Amino acid sequence: MKNLKLKSARAAKDLTQQQLADIVGVSRQTINAIEKGDYNPSISLCIRICKALDKTLNDLFWEK
């Protein structure tokens, strides 16, 4: 399932996939895979992404 919340949060911060990837220390493809729902990130990576985007885990990764 696509992670549209992450994509929109990244867009709201005006960051490209590469910029976000550089901030959290992963490859652009990894960010792309998370956004497309092809990869489930570890909790530590989720936290790094949340910190980079000023969001909580619930905001980005919790499915209702």
Next chain:
Amino acid sequence: MNLLLPIIVLFVLILLIAVSAKDKNGNKKQEYDERQKMILNEAWRRAGLTGIVLNLVFAMAFAWSSSLPFDASFAFTVVCYICCLVYALYSIFHGAYFGIHNRWKRSIPAISILAVFELIAGIIQIKRDYVQDDRLTLMNSSTLMIGITFTIIVICVLIEEVRERKENG
């Protein structure tokens, strides 16, 4: 004596690759992220399985027929190169190959030259030696196999580059 020139050319090309692969931040060590490590594990698994299956296929082929157009050394080397290709191509197409994004991109021209050189030398070698050996062996076809392997990797890296640019653009 006639082998000296190709060896020198090969050595120079390898040096060229090493120099071109070294970027300004050459000392900066890159690390695979968690997804890339997972991809590399999967690439190893697939390469290993490919090797097992191909070895069985060749073993059965040799058991059933004694007049194959190649010998066991050739078959074994083909399996090794195919395993390497499976590993490299799986990594390349899943974004787990540092070379594409950094050093490898810079060294692509040198790798391409090396591939062309090996292909030409390999074809010449096979044309010269195949008649006397009467079949494909490691000795008469290894250069061509290296050339083919490099060529496939270069083509796949370029395809991935194009795909990456489209995705980024």
